[in-house]
Amino acid sequence: xxxxxxxxxxxxxxxxxxxxxxxxxxxxxxxxxxxxxxxxxxxxxxxxxxxxxxxxxxxxxxxxxxxxxxxxxxxxxxxxxxxxxxxxxxxxxxxxxxxxxxxxxxxxxxxxxxxxxxxxxxxxxxxxxxxxxxxxxxxxxxxxxxxxxxxxxxxxxxxxxxxxxxxxxxxxxxxxxxxxxxxxxxxxxxxxxxxxxxxxxxxxxxxxxxxxxxxxxxxxxxxxxxxxxxxxxxxxxxxxxxxxxxxxxxxxxxxxxxxxxxxxxxxxxxxx
Amino acid sequence: xxxxxxxxxxxxxxxxxxxxxxxxxxxxxxxxxxxxxxxxxxxxxxxxxxxxxxxxxxxxxxxxxxxxxxxxxxxxxxxxxxxxxxxxxxxxxxxxxxxxxxxxxxxxxxxxxxxxxxxxxxxxxxxxxxxxxxxxxxxxxxxxxxxxxxxxxxxxxxxxxxxxxxxxxxxxxxxxxxxxxxxxxxxxxxxxxxxxxxxxxxxxxxxxxxxxxxxxxxxxxxxxxxxxxxxxxxxxxxxxxxxxxxxxxxx
Ligand SMILES: Nc1ncnc2c1ncn2[C@@H]1O[C@H](COP(=O)(O)OP(=O)(O)OP(=O)(O)O)[C@@H](O)[C@H]1O
Ligand SMILES: [Mg+2]
Numbered sequence: 106x107x108x109x110x111x112x113x114x115x116x117x118x119x120x121x122x123x124x125x126x127x128x129x130x131x132x133x134x135x136x137x138x139x140x141x142x143x144x145x146x147x148x149x150x151x152x153x154x155x156x157x158x159x160x161x162x163x164x165x166x167x168x169x170x171x172x173x174x175x176x177x178x179x180x181x182x183x184x185x186x187x188x189x190x191x192x193x194x195x196x197x198x199x200x201x202x203x204x205x206x207x208x209x210x211x212x213x214x215x216x217x218x219x220x221x222x223x224x225x226x227x228x229x230x231x232x233x234x235x236x237x238x239x240x241x242x243x244x245x246x247x248x249x250x251x252x253x254x255x256x257x258x259x260x261x262x263x264x265x266x267x268x269x270x271x272x273x274x275x276x277x278x279x280x281x282x283x284x285x286x287x288x289x290x291x292x293x294x295x296x297x298x299x300x301x302x303x304x305x306x307x308x309x310x311x312x313x314x315x316x317x318x319x320x321x322x323x324x325x326x327x328x329x330x331x332x333x334x335x336x337x338x339x340x341x342x343x344x345x346x347x348x349x350x351x352x353x354x355x356x357x358x359x360x361x362x363x364x365x366x367x368x369x370x371x372x373x374x375x376x377x
Numbered sequence: 378x379x380x381x382x383x384x385x386x387x388x389x390x391x392x393x394x395x396x397x398x399x400x401x402x403x404x405x406x407x408x409x410x411x412x413x414x415x416x417x418x419x420x421x422x423x424x425x426x427x428x429x430x431x432x433x434x435x436x437x438x439x440x441x442x443x444x445x446x447x448x449x450x451x452x453x454x455x456x457x458x459x460x461x462x463x464x465x466x467x468x469x470x471x472x473x474x475x476x477x478x479x480x481x482x483x484x485x486x487x488x489x490x491x492x493x494x495x496x497x498x499x500x501x502x503x504x505x506x507x508x509x510x511x512x513x514x515x516x517x518x519x520x521x522x523x524x525x526x527x528x529x530x531x532x533x534x535x536x537x538x539x540x541x542x543x544x545x546x547x548x549x550x551x552x553x554x555x556x557x558x559x560x561x562x563x564x565x566x567x568x569x570x571x572x573x574x575x576x577x578x579x580x581x582x583x584x585x586x587x588x589x590x591x592x593x594x595x596x597x598x599x600x601x602x603x604x605x606x607x608x609x610x611x612x613x614x615x616x617x618x619x620x621x622x623x624x625x626x627x628x
Contacts, residue, residue: 280460284526287420288533289450289477294484298473299462306464 161347173348177356181337181349185324185356188333191254192320198255199262199319200312207267211274213282214300216292232264236322237329244330254331258319266315273307274300310372317368324357378428380414380593388414389425390593398536401563402571403580406590407613412573415590416539419571420452421445433536450477453530453568455540455559459522463515467506467525470514471497474532500531504558520551527558531566538562540572544579556583577609 113119166172208214210228215221239260243253277300285295327335334353341349380389388411396402404412417423418430421437430437432448440448453474461470475493476484489497501507504524509517514525523543530538540559544552556572560583563570574580580587581601589597589604589612596611597604 278458278460280456280458281462283422284454284456284460284529285473285476287422287449287452287454288474288529289446289448289452290473290484291446291481294476294481297485298469298476298487302462302465 158347161345162351164348167348167352173346173352176349177352181334181353181356184327184334184337185360187251188324188327188335189320189360191251191258191331191333192323193316195255195258195323196262196312196316196319199259200266200308200315202259203263203266203270204308206263207270207274208296208300210267211271213274213277213279214296228264228267232268236261240326240329240331249330249332249336251332254323254326254333257326257331258323261322262315262319265318266311270304270308270311273311274304277303306375310375313368313371313375317364320364321361324360378418378430379426380411380418380423381426388593389418392428392593392595394588394595394598396569396571398569399563399567400569400571401560401583401585402569402588403584403586404571404573404588404590405575405577405580405612407575410590411593412590413541414593416454416541416571416573419537419539420449420454446477450533451536453533453535453538455523455526455530455538455543457542457545459519459526461514461522461525461529463513465514466511467501467514467517468497468510470525471500471510471528471532474500474529477533496534497528497532500528501525503531503562504528518551519547520555523547523555524558527555527562531562535568538568538570540570542573542575545575552579559583577604577612 164173168174206224206228209216209220210224212221215224236257240253240257243257243260247253247256281299281303282295285299290298323331324334327333327337328339330336330339334357338350338353341353378389378392379387381387392411392415394415404415406412414423418425419432419437421440425438428438433451435444435448437445437448461467462473472487472489472493475489475496479488479493498507498510501510504527506521506524506528509521509525514522517525526543538559543559544555547555556579559570559572562568572583577587581604584601587597587599587601587604588595589608591612591614597608599608
């Protein structure tokens with residue numbers, strides 16, 4: 106007896122879709138190669154370059170007295186601390202500023218439609234500017250150095266927190282807030298005893314994450330003149346002190362790994 | 378009194394109702410009939426489109442924010458989904474019932490007086506759940522959470538309690554237990570109580586007076602014992618088959 110075949114009626118369509126997806130990936134790759142100017146000869150040269158650069162990055166005196174590691178420890182540590190200070194301060198100020206902004210920007214907690222729409226529209230318009238724009242604007246207005254970095258990071262933190270935190274607030278159950286409104290409590294009091302209690306763990310976990318993120322960002326934006334280790338890295342790069350450059354990058358990597366370990370463990374504890 | 382929602386739904390159509398002090402009133406009607414809307418207009422959670430509502434000799438529809446707060450602080454509300462703040466203790470939840478009476482500053486910072494704490498603890502005792510006072514609200518069962526919801530309403534020292542389908546998410550046995558507590562409040566403390574219920578049989582066991590709603594209108598208003606099968610059909614939508622009828626009834 107012939108077995109009846111079980112077949113998804115959409116299978117032809119699915120096959121066709123898959124074909125188009127694969128085709129577009131291939132086309133995009135070809136397009137990318139064309140733009141980057143990728144060719145086998147260039148790869149050849151790149152390997153030679155790489156060997157050259159590695160020998161410059163890690164010269165023989167790297168770990169010795171007067172070498173790059175010692176230099177990093179003695180000279181660059183100040184810049185590291187500056188980056189961390191800017192990152193920590195920026196995260197704290199940014200997180201504090203973002204809190205009320207998020208309450209005003211969520212449909213659940215905004216005091217009225219006017220406040221809600223004003224907050225949303227202005228934040229969304231300003232947010233369309235890329236982060237780098239703020240760094241450049243800050244260094245132009247305030248001069249090179251850590252203060253410009255701080256201002257740029259505060260702006261960065263406010264927008265990231267706004268984006269993530271308003272979504273958490275919107276997702277809350279509106280019931281408890283309504284229940285407190287129904288007891289005759291005022292707007293701020295109702296918020297304080299319902300929504301705030303529900304979201305604070307999420308908020309503090311987010312703050313820890315922002316602390317980690319803004320220290321990383323603060324180290325990097327120094328490259329465009331916002332002070333700290335990034336700025337020093339740029340100077341060393343300009344003078345072709347490749348060994349110092351690599352030592353700074355290694356130290357930054359170590360810092361980021363440590364930060365991430367601490368932040369992950371603190372956050373998981375908070376959200377428990 | 379009329380309510381038309383911004384979406385255009387005409388949820389209250391010329392509804393008129395007198396409620397006496399100390400009444401235990403049950404509103405029945407099928408889903409979408411407007412039971413919740415009616416309750417919510419009473420404490421101003423839903424704004425009326427036209428008409429007037431007079432509670433404790435105060436006009437709700439034209440009241441200032443301050444007056445509305447005063448009305449609300451004398452009106453306890455109990456919800457189908459309990460609406461407790463899950464991340465804090467039962468006791469803290471019950472204490473929020475005092476917020477309507479407190480000054481904004483004291484309320485905001487949660488500076489409860491000893492008197493407030495005593496009222497809250499007494500309310501927990503009233504629904505026999507004081508041993509859970511220091512438990513997180515999220516750790517309680519549905520029936521226990523609703524008892525905490527009742528205690529929160531009691532902590533307001535209300536003159537009126539509104540319960541919007543308080544037992545709709547509970548099993549039958551727990552439902553009766555919770556209804557017993559609500560009834561007890563009405564009988565022992567003399568608090569006027571209005572309860573929304575889906576089903577008539579539960580209503581019949583607890584109500585003195587029943588309001589039947591259908592499609593935004595009051596189609597029955599009378600004592601429990603006087604309700605007839607014809608009234609029943611009006612409330613649950615006219616032409617029902619025999620089976621629908623029996624099913625709804627026994628549910
Ligand atoms: N916030 C709102 N905005 C717009 N329409 C609403 C709103 N709340 C309720 N409605 C509509 O008003 C009508 C009455 O709803 P209501 O919630 O009062 O009914 P109900 O009798 O409580 O029903 P249920 O038993 O399902 O709770 C329904 O048609 C509903 O869709
Ligand atoms: Mg309802």
